[in-house]
Amino acid sequence: MSDQFKSASIISIGNEVLSGRTVDTNASYLGRQLRLAGVPVVSAHTVGDRREMIVRAIELATSEADIVVTTGGLGPTDDDLTRQAFADYLGTELEVREALLEKIRAVFSRGGWPMPERNSIQACIPRGADAVENDWGTAPGIVAEKDGKLLFALPGVPREMKKMLEASVLPRLRALGQGQTVAVRRLHCYGAGESAIAEMLGDAMDRDRNPLVNCTAHLGIITLEIVASAGGADEAEAMLVEQESALRAVLGELVYGVDDQTLAGVVGEALARRGQTLAVAESCTGGLVAKLITDVPGASRYFARGWTTYSNEAKVAELGVASDLIETHGAVSAEVAAAMAQGARREAGADHAIGITGIAGPDGGNEQKPVGLTYISLDGLEGTSTSRHVFSRDRRSVRLRAAQTALNGLRQRLRG
Amino acid sequence: MSDQFKSASIISIGNEVLSGRTVDTNASYLGRQLRLAGVPVVSAHTVGDRREMIVRAIELATSEADIVVTTGGLGPTDDDLTRQAFADYLGTELEVREALLEKIRAVFSRGGWPMPERNSIQACIPRGADAVENDWGTAPGIVAEKDGKLLFALPGVPREMKKMLEASVLPRLRALGQGQTVAVRRLHCYGAGESAIAEMLGDAMDRDRNPLVNCTAHLGIITLEIVASAGGADEAEAMLVEQESALRAVLGELVYGVDDQTLAGVVGEALARRGQTLAVAESCTGGLVAKLITDVPGASRYFARGWTTYSNEAKVAELGVASDLIETHGAVSAEVAAAMAQGARREAGADHAIGITGIAGPDGGNEQKPVGLTYISLDGLEGTSTSRHVFSRDRRSVRLRAAQTALNGLRQRLRG
Numbered sequence: 001m002s003d004q005f006k007s008a009s010i011i012s013i014g015n016e017v018l019s020g021r022t023v024d025t026n027a028s029y030l031g032r033q034l035r036l037a038g039v040p041v042v043s044a045h046t047v048g049d050r051r052e053m054i055v056r057a058i059e060l061a062t063s064e065a066d067i068v069v070t071t072g073g074l075g076p077t078d079d080d081l082t083r084q085a086f087a088d089y090l091g092t093e094l095e096v097r098e099a100l101l102e103k104i105r106a107v108f109s110r111g112g113w114p115m116p117e118r119n120s121i122q123a124c125i126p127r128g129a130d131a132v133e134n135d136w137g138t139a140p141g142i143v144a145e146k147d148g149k150l151l152f153a154l155p156g157v158p159r160e161m162k163k164m165l166e167a168s169v170l171p172r173l174r175a176l177g178q179g180q181t182v183a184v185r186r187l188h189c190y191g192a193g194e195s196a197i198a199e200m201l202g203d204a205m206d207r208d209r210n211p212l213v214n215c216t217a218h219l220g221i222i223t224l225e226i227v228a229s230a231g232g233a234d235e236a237e238a239m240l241v242e243q244e245s246a247l248r249a250v251l252g253e254l255v256y257g258v259d260d261q262t263l264a265g266v267v268g269e270a271l272a273r274r275g276q277t278l279a280v281a282e283s284c285t286g287g288l289v290a291k292l293i294t295d296v297p298g299a300s301r302y303f304a305r306g307w308t309t310y311s312n313e314a315k316v317a318e319l320g321v322a323s324d325l326i327e328t329h330g331a332v333s334a335e336v337a338a339a340m341a342q343g344a345r346r347e348a349g350a351d352h353a354i355g356i357t358g359i360a361g362p363d364g365g366n367e368q369k370p371v372g373l374t375y376i377s378l379d380g381l382e383g384t385s386t387s388r389h390v391f392s393r394d395r396r397s398v399r400l401r402a403a404q405t406a407l408n409g410l411r412q413r414l415r416g
Numbered sequence: 417m418s419d420q421f422k423s424a425s426i427i428s429i430g431n432e433v434l435s436g437r438t439v440d441t442n443a444s445y446l447g448r449q450l451r452l453a454g455v456p457v458v459s460a461h462t463v464g465d466r467r468e469m470i471v472r473a474i475e476l477a478t479s480e481a482d483i484v485v486t487t488g489g490l491g492p493t494d495d496d497l498t499r500q501a502f503a504d505y506l507g508t509e510l511e512v513r514e515a516l517l518e519k520i521r522a523v524f525s526r527g528g529w530p531m532p533e534r535n536s537i538q539a540c541i542p543r544g545a546d547a548v549e550n551d552w553g554t555a556p557g558i559v560a561e562k563d564g565k566l567l568f569a570l571p572g573v574p575r576e577m578k579k580m581l582e583a584s585v586l587p588r589l590r591a592l593g594q595g596q597t598v599a600v601r602r603l604h605c606y607g608a609g610e611s612a613i614a615e616m617l618g619d620a621m622d623r624d625r626n627p628l629v630n631c632t633a634h635l636g637i638i639t640l641e642i643v644a645s646a647g648g649a650d651e652a653e654a655m656l657v658e659q660e661s662a663l664r665a666v667l668g669e670l671v672y673g674v675d676d677q678t679l680a681g682v683v684g685e686a687l688a689r690r691g692q693t694l695a696v697a698e699s700c701t702g703g704l705v706a707k708l709i710t711d712v713p714g715a716s717r718y719f720a721r722g723w724t725t726y727s728n729e730a731k732v733a734e735l736g737v738a739s740d741l742i743e744t745h746g747a748v749s750a751e752v753a754a755a756m757a758q759g760a761r762r763e764a765g766a767d768h769a770i771g772i773t774g775i776a777g778p779d780g781g782n783e784q785k786p787v788g789l790t791y792i793s794l795d796g797l798e799g800t801s802t803s804r805h806v807f808s809r810d811r812r813s814v815r816l817r818a819a820q821t822a823l824n825g826l827r828q829r830l831r832g
Contacts, residue, residue, distance in 0.1 A: 018447050018457045024440065027462070031434050041434045043469060044462035046443070053459060053480060060476050064469060195532040198493045205494055214431050214465075215493055218573075225431075280703075280724070286710025287696075287703035290724040294702025297778055297811055299726070305734065306724030308696070308706040314721045314764070318734075348730070362713055392527060393552060393575075395713055 006176055008034045009061035010044040011054070013072035013082055014156055018048055026071045026158055033165060037173045038180040039067055040229075049073060054085035062149045067173065069165075072156030074139040076119045082153050086142055087126040089151075094124040100131055104138050132168045136160045141168070150176070182229050183236035185244060189222040189254040190263060190408045197222050200250050204243075211243040220401050221263075256411055263407040264292040270414040271302035271352070278410070279348035280306040281319050281340040283331065284358035284374060288403045305348035309340070319343030319355075330369070332357050334386045337375035341386075345379045352380040352413070354406045360395045374402045378409050385409075422592050424450050425477035426460040427470070429489035429498050430572055434464055442487045442577055449581060452598050453589045455483060465489060470501035478565045483589065485581075488572030490555040492535045498569050502558055503542040505567075510540040516547055520554050548584045552576045557584070566592075598645050599652035601660060605638040605670040606679065606824045613638050616666050620659075627659040635816050637679075638670075672827055679823040680708040686830035687718035687768070694826070695764035696722040697735050697756040699747070700774035700790060704819045721764035725756070735759030735771075746785070748773050750802045753791035757802075761795045768796040768829070770822045774805075776814045790818045794825050801825075 010030050024046060031041045043064045047053040054073065061068045073082030087094050101123035108115040122139050125131050132141030132152065137160040142153035152169050154161045189197060194217040198205060201224075205213045211228035224247060228239035248255055257266050271278055280289045280303075290306035293299055307318050312331055315321040321339040329335045341355030358374030365371035370390060377386040387409065391401040426446050440462060447457045459480045463469040470489065477484045489498030503510050517539035524531040538555050541547050548557030548568065553576040558569035568585050570577045605613060610633040614621060617640075621629045627644040640663060644655035664671055673682050687694055696705045696719075706722035709715055723734050728747055731737040737755040745751040757771030774790030781787035786806060793802040803825065807817040 018460060024443065027440070042464050042466075043473070044434060046460035047480075048458050050458075056476065056480070057459070060472065064463075064472070193529075193532070195492045195534050198534060199532060214495060216430075216432055217491070282703075285707075286715070286719070287698075287706025287722050287724070288710075290703025291701075291707045294704075294724070294726070294776075295812070295815075297776075299702070303702070303724075303726050305726070305730045306703055306722075308703070308710070308719075308722030308724075310710070310716045310719050310721070317763075318721065347733075360710075360713075390527060392523075396711070397575075399711075 006039050006067060006173075006180070007042045007065040008039045008067040008069060008173075009065035010034075010041055011057050011061055011068065011070040012044070012046040012156070013054055013070055014049060018046060026156065026161055029158070029162065030069060030071070030165070033170065034067075034069070034173065035182055035184070037170050038182055038229075039173050039176070040182060040227075041065075049079040049081055051081045051085050051088065054081060055088045058085065058089045058151070062147070062151070066149055067176075068149065068151045069169065070151075070153045071161050074122065074141065074153060074155045076116070076122055076138070080121075083121070083124055083126070083142065086129065086144060086151070086153055090126050090129065090144055090146055092127040095127050096120070096123050097125050097131060098123075100125070100140055103140075107138050132164055134160060134164055135167075136163045143168075143172075180229060180231065181233045181236045182227060183233070183240045184228075185226045185240050186259050187224045187226070187244065187247060187251075187255050188257045188261065189224065189251055190220060190256050190404060191254050192222070193217075194222050197224075197251065197254070201247065204247065204250075211239050213243070213247070219397060220404055253412060253415065256408065262292075262296070263404055263411065265296050267407050267411050267414065268293065268296045268299055268302060270411065272298075274351075274414070276351035277302050277304040277348070279304045279344040279350035279353040281344035281353065281355045282306070282308050283310060283315070283340070283356060284360040285356050285399050285403050285406075286310065286360075288399050289354060289356065289406055292403055292407065304350040305344070307344060315340060315343075319347065332359055332369055332373060332375065334375050334377070334388060337377035338379070338384050338386045341377040341379035342384060352378065352410060354378060354410060356402055356406055358389075358391075358398070358402055360398045360402075362395060372398050374398070374405075376402065376406045376409060378406075378413055380413065382413065422455050422483060422589075423458045423481040424455045424483040424485060424589075425481035426450075426457055427473050427477055427484065427486040428460070428462040428572070429465065429470055429486055431464045431495075434462060442572065442574055445574070445578065446485060446487070446581070449586065450483075450485070450589065452600055453586050454598060455589050455592070457481075465495040465497055467497045467501050467504065470497060471504045474501065474505045474567070478563070478567070482565055483592075484565065484567045485585065486567075486569045487577050490538065490557065490569060490571045492532070492538055492554070496537075499537070499540055499542070499558065502545065502560060502567070502569055506542050506545065506560055506562055508543040508545075511543050512536070512539050513541050513547060514539075516541070516556050519556075523554050548580055550576055550580055551583075552579045559584075597647070597649045597652045598643060599649070599656045600644075601642045601656050602675050603640045603642070603660065603663060603667075603671050604673045604677065605640070605667055606636060606672050606820065607670050608638070609633075610638055613640075613667070613670070617663065620663065627655050629659070629663070635813060636820055669828065669831065672824065678708075678712070679820055679827065681712050683823050683827050683830065684709065684712045684715055684718060686827065688714075690767075690830070692767035693718050693720040693764070695720045695760040695766035695769040697731075697760035697769065697771045698722070698724050699726060699731070699756070699772060700776040701772050701815050701819050701822075702726065702776075704815055705770060705772065705822055708819055708823065720766040721760070723760060731756060735763065748775055748785055748789060748791065750791045750793070750804060753793035754795070754800050754802045757793040757795035758800060768794065768826060770794060770826060772818055772822055774807075774814070774818055776811045776818075778811060788814050790814070790821075792818065792822045792825060794822075794829055796829065798829065
C-alpha cells in the first residue's frame with residue numbers, strides 16, 4: 001500500500017451467505033460506495049459466526065488494506081460475535097456504554113415494550129473504541145483504530161448498513177481520501193474475442209498502470225473498465241477521457257457503448273434518431289431479438305413488427321418465403337434467412353428488417369449443418385446482406401449470441 | 417475442524433465484485449452445492465487480480481477449511497493470475513500440457529479461427545497438479561493437494577463453473593463427505609403471494625425442523641426448498657418425499673413444478689403430451705412469451721407461430737383484430753386481448769393461443785389505464801377467457817409477470 005492511496009477490505013459476518021441461502025449484496029454495495037469515496041476495495045471476506053475466524057479475517061484484512069469495514073454479527077443473540085472479535089483483535093475488553101443502553105431502551109419503549117435483557121449486549125463497545133450511531137435500528141456500530149488502520153463494524157441489515165455508511169463512515173473516509181478521487185467508465189465491445197482485444201490493446205492492460213484497464217467477457221460482449229485515480233475529480237476525469245480515446249482509437253467500431261448502454265438500446269437510439277423502423281423475423285431465436293428490442297422503454301417508436309416462425313409453413317404463410325427456396329436450400333440457409341428479412345420488411349413496411357434462421361440445439365444438427373449454425377440477414381434500402389456463423393456452447397448461448405450478432409450487424413449498418 | 421466432517425472455503429478472484437459492478441452469485445451457488453454434497457462452507461474470500469493477495473487468501477482458506485475452491489482468474493489475459501498463484505502456493509512452476517493446448521486449439525479451429533498466442537497460457541498447470549476438464553469453454557481448471565488440503569480452481573464464468581463443479585468437483589467431494597446425507601427438493605408455486613403461502617403452511621417453516629423448509633420469492637414465483645438431513649441417503653429421501661406430499665396437500669395446484677422445471681417447460685410438456693400446438697400474439701411483452709417457450713429444447717413440436725404486434729396497424733394486419741374494436745375500447749383492453757388470441761389461433765391453425773396487451777411503462781399510463789395494466793386472453797376449443805391484472809414495479813417486472821401469468825393460465829387450462 002502506498003502512503004498516498006488508501007484502500008479498504010470488507011468482511012461479511014454470518015452463515016446465511018455461506019450456506020447459499022442469500023447472495024451477499026452488501027459487499028457489492030460497499031465496494032461501489034467505498035470506491036466512489038476514493039477508497040478502492042482490494043479484498044472481501046465472508047466468515048461464519050465464529051469468534052476466532054472473525055479475528056483471523058480482521059488480521060488478514062488489516063494486512064491487505066488501510067480500512068476495514070465489517071457487516072453483520074451485531075445483533076443481540078449468542079451467534080452475534082463481532083463485538084467480541086473486535087475486542088479480541090484490539091487486545092481489550094467490552095464495556096457497557098450507559099448512553100447507548102439508554103438509547104436502546106428508548107427504541108423499545110417507543111414500541112411499547114421493555115427492553116429484553118439480552119439486548120443490553122448491544123450497548124457494549126470495546127474499551128478505547130467508539131460507537132457508530134444507528135438511528136434506524138437497535139445495534140450501534142463500532143469504529144476503532146489500531147496500528148494506523150481504521151476499522152468499522154456495521155450491522156448486516158442492508159437498510160441500516162447503508163444509512164450508517166452514508167451518515168458516519170463515508171464522510172470520514174472522504175476526509176481521509178482527500179486528495180484522491182476515482183473515476184470509472186466501462187466500454188462495451190462486440191465483434192472480437194477477449195484475447196483478440198487484449199492483443200490489440202498491447203500493454204494498456206498492465207496491472208500497474210493508472211488508469212487501470214480491466215477486461216471481462218460475457219456471451220460475446222467484452223467490457224473494458226477504465227479506473228482512473230488522481231488528486232482531484234477534474235484530473236481523474238481528464239485521465240479517463242484520455243484513456244477512453246486511446247482505447248477507442250485502437251478498437252474503432254468494435255466499441256458499441258459505455259456504462260449502462262446495451263446493444264438493443266444503441267440500435268434503438270440510432271433508429272429513433274433517423275426516424276426509421278425495424279421488423280424482425282425469427283426462427284431459432286424464437287422471439288428473443290424482439291424481446292431484447294422491446295426491453296428498451298419507448299421501443300414502440302421504431303419497432304414495427306415481429307414474427308416467430310419456427311415451422312416452414314409459418315415462414316411461407318407469414319413472410320412469403322418461397323417454399324421451393326426451403327426445399328432447395330433447407331430452412332437453415334442463407335437464402336431463407338434473406339427471404340425472411342425481405343418478407344418481414346415488405347410485410348411490415350419497415351425501413352430495416354432482421355431475418356434469423358439456425359439450429360439452436362441441443363438436437364437437430366448434422367455434419368453439414370451442425371448445432372449452432374446460424375444465418376443472419378439484414379435487409380434495408382442499402383440491400384440485403386447475409387452472414388453465416390457457428391455459435392458454440394448450449395442452446396441459451398447460441399440463441400443469445402445469434403440475437404446479439406444480429407443487433408450488432410444492424411448497429412454497424414446504421415453507423416454508415 | 418472435526419475429523420468426520422469436511423469443510424470448505426471459497427475464494428472469488430477478480431476485480432468485478434470488489435468494485436461493486438457485479439454481485440458474486442458464484443459464492444452463493446457454491447455454498448449451496450457444497451452443502452448438499454455434505455461439505456459446509458465455513459468462509460468465503462474475494463480478492464482482486466493480484467498474485468500475492470490470491471496466495472495469501474489461499475493460505476488463510478486452507479487454515480480454515482479442508483477444501484478450497486477458487487473461481488475466476490483463469491482467462492487468457494494478463495490480469496488472470498490464478499494459475500500463477502496456485503503455483504506459488506504449491507511452491508512450484510507452471511508447465512505447458514500439450515493435451516490441453518491441443519484441446520484449446522480445437523475449440524478455436526471449430527469456430528474457424530487460429531488460436532491467439534496468448535491463449536496458450538490456458539494450457540499451463542502447476543507441476544504436480546492436475547487439470548479439471550472444461551468442455552464448455554477454453555480455460556481448464558486445476559486440482560491440487562498440499563498438506564492434506566484439497567484445492568480446486570474453476571473459471572469465473574458461472575456457466576462453466578457450474579458444469580465443471582458438477583462433472584468433476586462434486587463427485588469427488590461426495591466421496592469424502594460420506595456419513596451424512598442432505599437431500600433437497602424445490603417446489604415452485606405460482607398464483608399466490610409469499611405471505612399467503614406462508615400462512616397456508618402454518619408451522620411447516622419453523623426454523624428448528626428437519627426437514628427444513630425455506631421460502632424465497634422472485635417475480636411472482638414462490639419457491640419452497642425442502643432440506644432433509646439424515647444418516648443415510650434413503651432415509652433423507654424418504655423424509656423429503658413425506659414433506660413434499662404434506663406441502664402439496666396444502667398448496668394443491670399452486671405447485672407447478674419441482675427443481676429445475678419452469679412454467680414454460682411444464683406447459684410445453686403438457687402440450688406435447690396432448691399433441692397440441694400453441695400460437696402467441698404479444699403486445700407489451702414484445703416477444704418475451706415466445707422467447708420463454710422456445711427457451712425449451714424441442715419447442716418446435718408444439719410452438720406454432722408468434723407475433724409481436726406493438727402497433728395498432730400490426731394487430732389489424734397480422735391478427736385480423738377489428739379496427740373499430742381498438743377505437744372503441746383502446747388497444748389495451750379485454751376485447752383486444754381476446755381478438756389477438758383468437759386471431760393468432762385462427763391464423764396459425766393452432767389448438768391454443770395467448771393474446772397479451774398492456775402498458776409495460778415507464779411511460780404510457782394514465783389514471784384509467786395505469787402502468788402495469790395488462791389483459792391476458794387464452795383462446796382454445798374450450799372458448800376464450802380473458803383476465804385483467806395490474807402488475808407493479810418496473811418495466812422488466814411487469815413484462816415478466818405478464819408472461820408468467822399467461823403461461824400459468826395456460827398450464828391450468830391444460831390440467832383440466
